[in-house]
Amino acid sequence: MSMLLRLLCCLLPLWLSACGRIDPPEADGRLVVAIREAPAFFQSEGDSVSGFEHDLVTAFAHSLGLKAHFIKAADPYELNDLAVAGRVHLAASMPIGNSHLQYSIPIRTVGQWIVGHSDVLGPETLDDLAGQTVEVPAGSPLADSLRGLNEKSRPTVVEVPGVNEMDLLERVTAHKAELAAVHDIHFDVGVNFYPEASPLLQLPGKLELGWAFGGKDAERLREKADAFIAAARADGTLARLQDRYFGHIKRINSAGIARFIDDAKTRLPQWRRHFHAAQDLTGIDWRLIAALAYQESKWDPLATSYTNVRGMMMLTEDTADYLRVRNRLDAGESIRAGARYLAELVEQVPVTAGYPDRLWLALSAYNLGMGHFRGARAMAAKFKRDPDVWYEMKQVLPQLARPEVYARLKSGPARGGEAVIMVENIRSYYDVLCRFEAPHASAYPASIRPR
Structure with missing residues (x-):
């Protein structure tokens, strides 16, 4: 073999690798990100994409004036290969340690x-x-x-x-x-x-785990990522994202989850059409309405509390009268009314609260009543908490049971801690239903949903 041919054989892999390297993100305004799909970090359903890493990377891209473009890697091998070959600007959720890559400061x-x-x-x-x-x-x-x-x-x-x-x-x-x-x-x-x-x-x-960089802009992007992650940790962004995706996952024990999954197989099918109808009426994801109903009544249309709160959605007499419900024990009527009420509460939460916080806040108002909810928002400012962020309001709501707090409120005392538990349980039930139940195929797709 001639010396020239030997040289070509040695250089060909390097040339091929270089051909696959991606241009700087500013070239087309996109930060190209490799990621693995897993509920803990990144998941998609139809046009909806969410996850801890998805949101954090998207915020990083936005801080650079870019849009995040995600490439799903089939396995950790591909995730690593995409980064090493420089075919992406960033690989998310990478174990720190490959000497061929540069890494951000650890995220978790x-x-x-x-x-x-x-x-x-x-x-x-x-x-x-x-x-x-x-x-x-x-x-x-x-x-x-x-x-x-x-x-x-x-x-x-x-x-x-x-x-x-x-x-x-x-x-x-x-x-x-x-x-x-x-x-x-x-x-x-x-x-x-x-x-x-x-x-x-x-x-x-x-x-x-951190972000890995392997392209020609690796060092520059890594430095920007380090600054962004440090700022996100300091200003509470990381804590809020942590709460959004993981703050509720240990609320219900394994026995409770097993019981819920069993009930979803045996009880839910007979009520599914009513939850679908409620989504058509309100735009709220039927699985969230079903999660709320389970928290309220365990999908028992005849449920009655000692305070005479009744039905699938456990409506009070006053709420039922307001919603013009004729029979609280009629499952379909109760489900539709409860969904309508939740939709009204969502509208009453200030638009300064983004999703999914606006939805979690509305659910707490479903439990407390809007008067107590407004009182809690007023107290949040005194406690230097953001009333538009569920992560912050979780700290405020339990204070409504303290005499020195409710004495300053027109609405009086409230069991705010119970409202927090209710919302966190609903979040867990909703996650499970999203895993095992399909979205409602409807002319009225869900416009109000956590993801």
Whole structure:
């Protein structure tokens, strides 16, 4: 082979790699981002996209005067390859450590867990892993952690292609896999969908996750990202996003979630058409109305409290009269009326509150009444809290039960802590329904929804 041909063979891969490198984001006004789809970070349904990383990256792009454009990576291998090849400006939720990439300051730290089915006796110590088979997503750093255990503790590691941690939790609960390794953030979210999954054993060490940069603008973008993340941590943006996506996920225990999933299979089908009709009437996602109804009555149309609050949506007599409800125990009438009432409350929350905060605030007013809700907003200013942000109002509402607080309010005392619990429960129920129930295919698509 001639010297020239040898040289061409050596340079060809470098030329091909360079051809695939992306132009600076300012070239077309887009920050191109590689990301993996998982409920903890990024998820899509129709035209709706949401998630902790989605929102944080979008805010970063906006701070640069750019639009975020997301490319979904099939697995951690592809996520890493896209970053190393410089075919994206940024790869999100990357374990920090690849010497070929530059990383932002850490955004979160995650633990690593072995999980199994709750009705199967699993390993209690690292040594118990020897001889066991543990599934991990293909390309996940979890595989390296398991293979890095000493020989007497090392299990057989199976890297499953095309799955994420949520898929592995489903495999464990369906008895298709005995053990799986997942990061704690994915388990905390996933146990609300698969309550039979049980954390058995924590692996040593933690992983820091950040944004990875590998293109020709890597250093410049990394410096801007560091400044943005530091500012977001200082001004509360990170805390608010953390609360938006994870603040409610541990509110209901596994037994409660399992009971809800069972009720969704057995009770919900007979009422589904009424919830669909309520969405057509109000524009509120039917799954949110159903979550509210479950919190109120456990989908029991005959439910009655000691204060004579009655029906599927637990309407008071005054509210029922206002909404012109003839029979609170008629499931369809109650559901439609409750949805109409919630829609009215959403309209009464100031437009300065964005979604989903406006919806969570309206739900708290559904529980408290608008008078107490307005009183809480007034107190928020005195406590130097933002009344338009649910994360802030969660701290204010319980104060309505304190004499030194309600004495200053025309509305008097209120059980604001109960309103917080109600809203957080509804958020959890809604997440589960979104996992297992399809959107309502209607001429009136949901215009009021958390995502």
